[in-house]
Amino acid sequence: MAMQLGSAGMVYLTGPRISRVIAMFRRQDPAIPTPEIPICGESYTSENLETISDQMDPLALLTRSTRIKKGSHNQAQSARPSAGQPANPQLFPDTSGPSRKRKRGANVPAAQDVASLDFFGGQNLEDGTSKAQREGSISEDEEDVGRSNDGEAQIKDEEEAEINEEESKQILRQHKIKVTLLEGGAQDDQQSEDEKRSKKKKKKSKKEEKPRSAKSKPSLYPNPVTSFGTLRSRYGISRALAENIHNQGYTVPTEVQLGSLPLLLGSPTDALGPHALGQNGAEKEASQNSVTSLDLLTVAPTGSGKTLAFMIPLIHVLQQLRRQENQDVDVASKKRTHSGPKAIVLAPTKELASQIANEGRKLALNTGIKITYVKKGMHLQQSDEPQEEDENGVPPVKADILVSTPLSLLHAVGDEPKDCAALAHIRFMVLDEADVLLDPLFRTQTLTLWNSLTSPSLRVSLWSATMGSNIEQLAKETLATRRSALSLPPSPLVRLVVGLKDSAVPNIDHQLIYAATEQGKLMGLRQILHPTGIATSSSPVLRPPFLVFTQTIERAVALHSELLYDIPPEAGGISRVAVLHSGLSDTARDSVMTRLRKAEVWVLITTDLLSRGVDFRGINGVVNYDVPNSAAAYVHRVGRTGRAGRKGGVAVTLYTKEDVPYIKNVANIIAASQKLREKDAGGQVEGERKGGVQQWLLDALPTPSKKDKQILKKRGVEVRRSQGGKDEKGATKARISTKAGFVRRVENNRRQAIAASRERKEGGGEESGDDFGGFDD
Numbered sequence: 001m002a003m004q005l006g007s008a009g010m011v012y013l014t015g016p017r018i019s020r021v022i023a024m025f026r027r028q029d030p031a032i033p034t035p036e037i038p039i040c041g042e043s044y045t046s047e048n049l050e051t052i053s054d055q056m057d058p059l060a061l062l063t064r065s066t067r068i069k070k071g072s073h074n075q076a077q078s079a080r081p082s083a084g085q086p087a088n089p090q091l092f093p094d095t096s097g098p099s100r101k102r103k104r105g106a107n108v109p110a111a112q113d114v115a116s117l118d119f120f121g122g123q124n125l126e127d128g129t130s131k132a133q134r135e136g137s138i139s140e141d142e143e144d145v146g147r148s149n150d151g152e153a154q155i156k157d158e159e160e161a162e163i164n165e166e167e168s169k170q171i172l173r174q175h176k177i178k179v180t181l182l183e184g185g186a187q188d189d190q191q192s193e194d195e196k197r198s199k200k201k202k203k204k205s206k207k208e209e210k211p212r213s214a215k216s217k218p219s220l221y222p223n224p225v226t227s228f229g230t231l232r233s234r235y236g237i238s239r240a241l242a243e244n245i246h247n248q249g250y251t252v253p254t255e256v257q258l259g260s261l262p263l264l265l266g267s268p269t270d271a272l273g274p275h276a277l278g279q280n281g282a283e284k285e286a287s288q289n290s291v292t293s294l295d296l297l298t299v300a301p302t303g304s305g306k307t308l309a310f311m312i313p314l315i316h317v318l319q320q321l322r323r324q325e326n327q328d329v330d331v332a333s334k335k336r337t338h339s340g341p342k343a344i345v346l347a348p349t350k351e352l353a354s355q356i357a358n359e360g361r362k363l364a365l366n367t368g369i370k371i372t373y374v375k376k377g378m379h380l381q382q383s384d385e386p387q388e389e390d391e392n393g394v395p396p397v398k399a400d401i402l403v404s405t406p407l408s409l410l411h412a413v414g415d416e417p418k419d420c421a422a423l424a425h426i427r428f429m430v431l432d433e434a435d436v437l438l439d440p441l442f443r444t445q446t447l448t449l450w451n452s453l454t455s456p457s458l459r460v461s462l463w464s465a466t467m468g469s470n471i472e473q474l475a476k477e478t479l480a481t482r483r484s485a486l487s488l489p490p491s492p493l494v495r496l497v498v499g500l501k502d503s504a505v506p507n508i509d510h511q512l513i514y515a516a517t518e519q520g521k522l523m524g525l526r527q528i529l530h531p532t533g534i535a536t537s538s539s540p541v542l543r544p545p546f547l548v549f550t551q552t553i554e555r556a557v558a559l560h561s562e563l564l565y566d567i568p569p570e571a572g573g574i575s576r577v578a579v580l581h582s583g584l585s586d587t588a589r590d591s592v593m594t595r596l597r598k599a600e601v602w603v604l605i606t607t608d609l610l611s612r613g614v615d616f617r618g619i620n621g622v623v624n625y626d627v628p629n630s631a632a633a634y635v636h637r638v639g640r641t642g643r644a645g646r647k648g649g650v651a652v653t654l655y656t657k658e659d660v661p662y663i664k665n666v667a668n669i670i671a672a673s674q675k676l677r678e679k680d681a682g683g684q685v686e687g688e689r690k691g692g693v694q695q696w697l698l699d700a701l702p703t704p705s706k707k708d709k710q711i712l713k714k715r716g717v718e719v720r721r722s723q724g725g726k727d728e729k730g731a732t733k734a735r736i737s738t739k740a741g742f743v744r745r746v747e748n749n750r751r752q753a754i755a756a757s758r759e760r761k762e763g764g765g766e767e768s769g770d771d772f773g774g775f776d777d
């Protein structure tokens with residue numbers, strides 16, 4: 001049991017026996033005032049500890065699905081993501097004042113005027129949704145007709161006056177959105193013609209070459225979607241889809257939505273302008289009628305709403321396809337052409353795939369579009385013959401959109417993905433966290449699936465907050481190879497970048513703390529859990545709930561056992577600290593996720609498994625207990641907080657001597673993020689907060705070589721690898737434990753003595769050659 005005096009003269013308790021201490025105080029003399037226990041910066045007595053969960057009510061906002069009543073949040077918590085107060089979901093809002101004259105419809109919310117935005121959608125779902133809709137009793141066919149009166153009362157279709165290219169340019173620039181045509185497009189064709197001609201003439205001067213290469217990546221200015229209310233009038237999305245967007249509380253599109261929706265929902269000429277393919281006759285008409293005409297590569301910050309950006313167009317185009325199919329139905333036989341899946345969404349982890357499926361289902365309510373998360377035991381239809389059941393009598397998955405990890409989908413597809421009929425009908429593929437899916441770890445699986453999609457009209461979109469040029473190149477090559485293998489005409493590939501590429505969100509505070517040793521890190525983490533100092537504006541306190549990232553599963557487990565008793569039983573005790581990693585069963589993983597979403601878990605220790613895509617809205621921060629193994633990993637880890645424009649998230653990175661050679665990667669990201677923040681705040685960021693990393697430190701840190709970076713990415717910091725890497729001494733140094741070396745040695749000796757004695761006993765039996773049958777009475 002550890003007991004110290006805190007800085008404010010309060011008793012500071014750590015260790016497993018905290019509850020016994022409180023009981024002891026009370027038993028000895030009830031008159032003795034109960035000690036104050038600091039937890040995460042607040043003082044609690046044993047009486048009010050019991051109500052700690054209620055006091056931390058904003059924790060309930062962790063879950064996407066919890067319905068929160070407006071105005072129930074504690075004012076004091078308002079600066080943290082867990083406060084869940086209405087906020088502008090945009091990272092780079094238009095601050096130039098309301099230039100909304102171009103809007104014809106009333107009630108169009110300006111980007112910065114979103115005080116009534118309900119992030120959690122619950123209120124609207126409760127108040128605004130029709131009973132029939134909640135019960136799911138309205139069929140897809142009724143959707144646009146029967147419900148229109150009901151729907152009219154809930155959502156207002158906004159109309160927009162035409163936005164000219166200059167205005168589009170201005171809006172896109174203000175929101176830091178850059179759209180580039182990487183390949184394909186009419187202009188490209190024209191260019192290659194010109195190139196051929198000029199090659200023949202052999203009159204190319206160096207001066208002429210330069211502008212041509214610059215032209216080869218023209219910028220596009222798609223007509224931005226400044227309000228979800230305009231989607232119906234502009235792109236004819238179904239009433240059900242429009243209502244679902246509205247009922248989820250989404251009114252103002254985030255930057256990535258603002259830029260990608262017109263590209264994915266609009267006609268080719270709408271999306272690509274003069275660069276659209278098929279400018280002549282029948283070709284033009286065909287392309288105008290096609291649902292989505294381009295492949296898209298999107299790089300947008302963490303928590304900026306990429307899921308919605310790809311899900312809305314998917315649901316819309318699949319509804320359109322369904323309508324087209326219904327028109328093409330052979331009236332006599334009343335048979336549909338193909339009823340299997342038309343789209344797949346791939347994500348690297350089960351947690352993320354399941355989250356995407358859930359979000360998608362909320363948007364697809366009453367649209368007739370079915371979304372399924374692919375699990376173990378599911379299988380896809382292998383041939384175009386009617387329904388085949390597998391050996392266990394399970395029918396193939398029937399859904400419009402499949403959401404899966406690459407491996408689960410490969411299992412569902414069978415041994416020969418190329419021969420799987422279901423894959424041949426896939427029209428859309430979305431790669432979420434595309435850079436991981438195309439990274440060596442997942443590359444073979446992802447490309448096997450991609451190359452098995454043989455539909456000539458397949459459209460692919462790749463999404464992530466980080467995308468190296470090698471990944472972009474690989475995507476281009478795969479598209480080109482597929483095109484030539486299937487003899488397909490060129491199609492446009494567009495890249496959309498929001499903000500500064502490969503950078504951390506600017507709305508969180510970064511702290512880079514030197515802890516010297518492993519012991520120092522443990523102390524640092526305990527200090528975060530039980531801060532004894534007073535928070536200053538320059539060092540914001542990280543309050544639960546937060547995530548703690550370690551390098552390996554073993555370290556996550558070890559840290560979990562260390563911290564297990566750090567939260568007093570009266571406040572929930574060991575149930576408040578949990579560990580999540582890929583070594584756990586699916587059920588255990590699901591259970592931890594559910595507990596975290598329900599705010600039952602306050603400190604979740606995990607590996608990079610949770611660093612990608614997973615959205616816990618109310619996570620107040622992230623602790624990098626072990627430094628991430630790349631700059632991209634840092635961006636994604638810290639991006640678990642500060643989502644959808646929420647402010648007040650804190651990212652703490654603890655580093656030791658062993659990390660010094662690599663930490664500059666992280667320091668650079670922090671410096672860039674702080675710079676962006678300062679710039680956006682017009683230089684009004686105060687004191688220390690001005691830079692999470694001081695310039696002198698940036699200058700002093702060594703720059704890791706390319707080789708070092710590669711090794712770090714592949715293996716992490718050597719001393720922290722499983723079994724401590726090769727270096728035994730290093731392994732001891734990197735151990736997570738508060739036990740003194742002496743105590744560990746005594747324990748080790750005892751363990752070894754027991755093992756030796758057991759061996760002797762077993763060995764004795766063998767030596768004698770006879771089995772010892774014990775003494776007779």
Ligand SMILES: Nc1ncnc2c1ncn2[C@@H]1O[C@H](COP(=O)(O)OP(=O)(O)OP(=O)(O)O)[C@@H](O)[C@H]1O
Nearest residue numbers: 089252253254302303304305306307465613615644
């Ligand atoms: N227009 C919007 N208005 C308000 N909230 C939004 C909007 N769009 C998305 N959100 C919310 O933002 C959060 C983050 O969205 P999402 O998980 O799609 O982010 P992401 O860009 O995929 O992040 P990551 O890169 O970490 O995967 C979600 O809670 C989502 O509900």
